[in-house]
Amino acid sequence: MIYNLGILLSWLSFALLTILFFTKNTYKTNLLVxxxxxxxxxxxxxxxxxxxxxxxSVSYIANYSAESTPPLYKFASLWGSLDGSILLWNxxxxxxxxxxxKYYKINDSNLDMRIFSFITIFFVGYTVFSSSPFAGCVELxxxxxxxxxxxxxxxxxxxxxxxxxxPLLQNHPLMAIxxxxxxxxxxxxTLPFVAATSRLFKKDxxxxxxxxxxxxxxxxxxxxxxxxxLGAAWSYEVLGWGGYWAWDPxxxxxxxxxxxxxxxLHSSKVQKTNNTLLNWNYILVGLxxxxxxxxxxxxxxxxxxxxxxxxxxxxxxxxxxGLTLFSLxxxxxxxxxxxxxxxxxxxxxxxxxxxxxxxxxxILFSSALVIFIGTIxxxxxxxxxxxxxxxxxAYYDILVGPMLLLLLLLMIFSVKLTVxxxxxxxxxxxxxxxxxxxxxxxxxxxxxxxxxxxxxxxxATSLILILxxxxxxxxxxxMSSTNKTYWTGQIAHLGIAVFALGxxxxxxxxxxTEEEINSFQEFEFNNTTYFVYDSIxxxxxxxxVIKLPISNEVKTKYTSLNIFRNSSQQAISSxxxxxxxxxxxxxxxxxxxxxxxKLIVRNNYGIFIMWVGLFISSISFIPRIKKRV
Amino acid sequence: xxxxxxTILLLIIIALVxxxxxSDESRFDEWSRSxxxxxxxxxxxxxxxxxxxxxxxIILQEQIANGLNDDEIYEFWVTRYGEKIxxxxxERNNELVLIPLFLILVFVLMFVRNLYVKK
Numbered sequence: 241m242i243y244n245l246g247i248l249l250s251w252l253s254f255a256l257l258t259i260l261f262f263t264k265n266t267y268k269t270n271l272l273v274x275x276x277x278x279x280x281x282x283x284x285x286x287x288x289x290x291x292x293x294x295x296x297s298v299s300y301i302a303n304y305s306a307e308s309t310p311p312l313y314k315f316a317s318l319w320g321s322l323d324g325s326i327l328l329w330n331x332x333x334x335x336x337x338x339x340x341x342k343y344y345k346i347n348d349s350n351l352d353m354r355i356f357s358f359i360t361i362f363f364v365g366y367t368v369f370s371s372s373p374f375a376g377c378v379e380l381x382x383x384x385x386x387x388x389x390x391x392x393x394x395x396x397x398x399x400x401x402x403x404x405x406x407p408l409l410q411n412h413p414l415m416a417i418x419x420x421x422x423x424x425x426x427x428x429x430t431l432p433f434v435a436a437t438s439r440l441f442k443k444d445x446x447x448x449x450x451x452x453x454x455x456x457x458x459x460x461x462x463x464x465x466x467x468x469x470l471g472a473a474w475s476y477e478v479l480g481w482g483g484y485w486a487w488d489p490x491x492x493x494x495x496x497x498x499x500x501x502x503x504x505l506h507s508s509k510v511q512k513t514n515n516t517l518l519n520w521n522y523i524l525v526g527l528x529x530x531x532x533x534x535x536x537x538x539x540x541x542x543x544x545x546x547x548x549x550x551x552x553x554x555x556x557x558x559x560x561x562g563l564t565l566f567s568l569x570x571x572x573x574x575x576x577x578x579x580x581x582x583x584x585x586x587x588x589x590x591x592x593x594x595x596x597x598x599x600x601x602x603i604l605f606s607s608a609l610v611i612f613i614g615t616i617x618x619x620x621x622x623x624x625x626x627x628x629x630x631x632x633x634a635y636y637d638i639l640v641g642p643m644l645l646l647l648l649l650l651m652i653f654s655v656k657l658t659v660x661x662x663x664x665x666x667x668x669x670x671x672x673x674x675x676x677x678x679x680x681x682x683x684x685x686x687x688x689x690x691x692x693x694x695x696x697x698x699x700a701t702s703l704i705l706i707l708x709x710x711x712x713x714x715x716x717x718x719m720s721s722t723n724k725t726y727w728t729g730q731i732a733h734l735g736i737a738v739f740a741l742g743x744x745x746x747x748x749x750x751x752x753t754e755e756e757i758n759s760f761q762e763f764e765f766n767n768t769t770y771f772v773y774d775s776i777x778x779x780x781x782x783x784x785v786i787k788l789p790i791s792n793e794v795k796t797k798y799t800s801l802n803i804f805r806n807s808s809q810q811a812i813s814s815x816x817x818x819x820x821x822x823x824x825x826x827x828x829x830x831x832x833x834x835x836x837x838k839l840i841v842r843n844n845y846g847i848f849i850m851w852v853g854l855f856i857s858s859i860s861f862i863p864r865i866k867k868r869v
Numbered sequence: 870x871x872x873x874x875x876t877i878l879l880l881i882i883i884a885l886v887x888x889x890x891x892s893d894e895s896r897f898d899e900w901s902r903s904x905x906x907x908x909x910x911x912x913x914x915x916x917x918x919x920x921x922x923x924x925x926x927i928i929l930q931e932q933i934a935n936g937l938n939d940d941e942i943y944e945f946w947v948t949r950y951g952e953k954i955x956x957x958x959x960e961r962n963n964e965l966v967l968i969p970l971f972l973i974l975v976f977v978l979m980f981v982r983n984l985y986v987k988k
Binding site: 480481482483486488516517519520584586587598601602605606609610613614617627628629630631632633634635638639668672673675676679680682683686687689690691692693695696700748751752813828830838840 | 872873875876879880882883884886887890891892894898902903905911912913915916917918920923951952953954955956957958959960962965966968969970972973976977980983984985
């Protein structure tokens, strides 16, 4: 039932989108976009219903859900694997198509809806022709489904048990929020792409496209920021390795569009005030969109292995075709506008607003480039030299670290940026007290730390930036005339400064030890005594949990081992985290015997400060809301 | 005017901090951060809570206690697990840093040229 209906509705959606692509009639366009949105919502609900009814005749449900899966994770199973996540992708695209139609549509042409529906057809087409989460099961595996069909009304087989989601995905509620956030951010990059390409297709030499592209970039940027933050938080809370970012390919490809979008949010302002960087902005908008497709390709096609890797089918080839088509469209429209682009004005004030924004763009783009190269290097080496290499933290520390530090330095001047060149002497006169105060605080902070030059410069820079931004906010808050995007920027910068302080402390100061210990014994770590109780076993329908209570004198926390049923994957250990504003004591356990354990005890600095910083950056949208009302 | 001197003084102090209060990262920490645990999806020995990584850590600890130099440790792990196990291959493969730097340079030159040249 769900299988048949799901496949038929997908076909219908595909057919309607094809009609939308060819239609010229405004009324029909409005209607079709709404019907398509309705269909995609229906498909989403249908798969959710299937998941909750445990309809194991649907291959996807049999393979990625189980009767014993708790409701929240059943709900999240929809995007727990490739085919389902494409369904979510389609839903996001359809929502954005509706939003675009409602707020950003060009008045006298249908071209933008044509490009938008072309992109949507491509992704909906994947569920029609290649692989769908509604595919019916025609051959059973020991548990779950082996083979499925995309043709409706076949005889399906129903497995008795479902395999259940990947254990990593059912260990923390954050997993239910993190992927959709990222998807919205990823798919949202379609908005500026459509806005720019369709407006430039007409060779309309106005700067209207940059206005719309800028407005529409901010939404996905915000979701991407939140999505990446939640992913990092999930990794820290669930994976038990004490970290939050591993420069894993999937993390990298979510960071690349973020860097490009951040660059564009700055460079678009240069175009608006100076009428320069026209071609560069067009390139950025294109790369933002194409990088999301490339990212999906590289991580979902099985060419790279990572923590996030899903099963792979023929999505690789499919996405590669899409990537080529969209790139050609982008290049074609760009080449029609060579004359317009060459009208770009020159930069005059290298030490004013434009100059700083250009430096910002050079750094952000270079960082994206470095991360891109680091992600594909292993692939490159394997094909060309038959050598398997791993690009780890050291590569990014050396190349990306200094660039991001430079960016932080630039932000100091962005607190009060004028179109004219900045005058260092008067700047210093104005801010010398504050500068000295932050240096004094920095020195006091550093006395207790393990120092490297990178740490020292980052701490000093971020402290100056934090104090300067706050002082400026305090002064300007009383003057109501300041524009709203300025405030968005300042809040985002303040967040990043706080975040930088946290992350540099974390990276340079954290350490760990191992303790072998028995029940009812205590150990000493970082001047605190920790007492270990006896382990407790809990049987839940979907898993067995072995918990070990540990207490410092104030609180008791549990570190646990989660063993999932029906899963071939290894058990997952969850940490006990004793949090404080400066450092977290993060303990994971390995069970050796009945009552003897091996604990990995970590002292993680700066974690709380990092989350605070990222939180501040994610609420930078607040001034913009006021603008609309 | 004295404020300027104060700033300079503070900058000098802060520049001296890493010299007098240096980092004490041990060789073991450094190596355990740069070796990949082969069975645990992209985690290093330092990060991984798995038993496999445990055993590898014990071997590494012995190697450092026995005073093996970096080349000998490198040789030991790479012959057993292949080059893939080293997460910071840049020390022995400079091109891994030079290629991106070169591309950045090309990009910056193109970018700046684009802003200056009148077509």
